[in-house]
Amino acid sequence: MPNNNQPATQGASQSLDQFKYEIANELGVQLGGDRTSRENGSVGGMMTKRMIQFAEQNLKGGTKI
Structure with missing residues (x-):
């Protein structure tokens, strides 16, 4: 099933991808299709x-932006 989600703000998908990999690094998880749903889901x-x-x-x- 393809992912049809679109970020509300243009350019946000790059920031979300970076955020995803930062969280994965903090948790010590390698993201990927060969990983368990639990590992990917924890991120x-x-x-x-x-x-x-x-x-x-x-x-x-x-906090102010």
């Missing part, structure tokens, strides 16, 4: 967790 889960934390901080007035 996506951590990305989501960090993006939610970032959004919550911005909503509280913490």
Whole structure:
């Protein structure tokens, strides 16, 4: 099944890919089709967790972009 998701902001996909590989490196996971769903999924889960934390901080007035 092809991935038809499009980032809301132009140029965001490059930043998201970079973010994905940074998280994978931190977790010590090699991304790829030959890896388990758990390994690849852990990266996506951590990305989501960090993006939610970032959004919550911005909503509280913490970190400014």
